[in-house]
Amino acid sequence: MKDLADKTVIITGADGLIGKEIARQFADHGSKTVCADIAFQTSVIDDRTASFHLDLTDTKSIDALIGFTLEKFGRIDGLVNAAYPHTKDWGRYKFEDTPFEHWEENVRMQLNPVFYIDREAAKVMERQKSGSIVNFGSIYGIVGNDFTIYEAYNGSSPAEYCAVKGGIINFTRYMASWLGKYGIRANCVCPGGIFDHQREEFVKAYTHRCPMKRMGNPDDIAPLCLFLVSDASKYITGQTIAADGGWTAI
Numbered sequence: 001m002k003d004l005a006d007k008t009v010i011i012t013g014a015d016g017l018i019g020k021e022i023a024r025q026f027a028d029h030g031s032k033t034v035c036a037d038i039a040f041q042t043s044v045i046d047d048r049t050a051s052f053h054l055d056l057t058d059t060k061s062i063d064a065l066i067g068f069t070l071e072k073f074g075r076i077d078g079l080v081n082a083a084y085p086h087t088k089d090w091g092r093y094k095f096e097d098t099p100f101e102h103w104e105e106n107v108r109m110q111l112n113p114v115f116y117i118d119r120e121a122a123k124v125m126e127r128q129k130s131g132s133i134v135n136f137g138s139i140y141g142i143v144g145n146d147f148t149i150y151e152a153y154n155g156s157s158p159a160e161y162c163a164v165k166g167g168i169i170n171f172t173r174y175m176a177s178w179l180g181k182y183g184i185r186a187n188c189v190c191p192g193g194i195f196d197h198q199r200e201e202f203v204k205a206y207t208h209r210c211p212m213k214r215m216g217n218p219d220d221i222a223p224l225c226l227f228l229v230s231d232a233s234k235y236i237t238g239q240t241i242a243a244d245g246g247w248t249a250i
């Protein structure tokens, strides 16, 4: 994937559990990176790296990110969407108790920005006649939830999550179909559960159910994003690729 050294890549959510590793690995491969996150200040770090204060839920902020990237690096070869905006009460409700406003707001925050940032990046890529967009789904965009893994502590998983992730997966196919003629590819990475010091009962139940008998790590996911941006995947588009230790295989 030597071609990554010639590419400019925007990574959203670059301060997150998975995004941080993605940003690190692109930088290791010599890519020019714009690492965007709501937790960052905008700053030019060196001639190959910049950070950007992005609020993905604000279209003006996305416009500013695209403008900043073009001004600094002149092009956008890859967009990796690993940001994960959600409301403060995320994860609090069981299905029956989920307030409609909570559903509405999380769909607005999680799904709508993917349309906007993908469309804006695609406009730049159309002019270039090349580019690769990597969206983030989840195993729960592919299959229904296995609620038994939350049973030991009476937990759950938000209903919006599967709806948003399923939506992102099929929206990615739409873009692949529409944008293919411009030489633009769009694919969806679907991680399984990533270890982040979750409660012991959850980790135990997850590990038991997962064919590879472990949770994932950010470095199980990042190389897939690099592959999908690089020319090594130049004929791959519209695909939903799970890195999940076999979770969706059974």
Ligand SMILES: NC(=O)c1ccc[n+]([C@@H]2O[C@H](COP(=O)([O-])OP(=O)(O)OC[C@H]3O[C@@H](n4cnc5c(N)ncnc54)[C@H](O)[C@@H]3O)[C@@H](O)[C@H]2O)c1
Pocket (backbone or CB within 6 Å): 012, 013, 014, 015, 016, 017, 018, 019, 036, 037, 038, 039, 054, 055, 056, 057, 081, 082, 083, 084, 085, 086, 136, 137, 138, 139, 190, 191, 192, 193, 194, 195
């Ligand atoms: N961690 C997992 O187990 C897992 C499993 C399956 C899928 N995923 C998916 O992978 C992606 C990344 O997940 P993660 O675990 O790294 O999440 P994370 O919460 O660790 O990181 C998300 C990042 O997004 C940033 N962010 C939040 N709101 C933002 C906003 N409005 N604008 C810009 N940035 C904002 C946060 O500051 C954070 O750095 C998500 O789409 C998630 O659904 C994660």
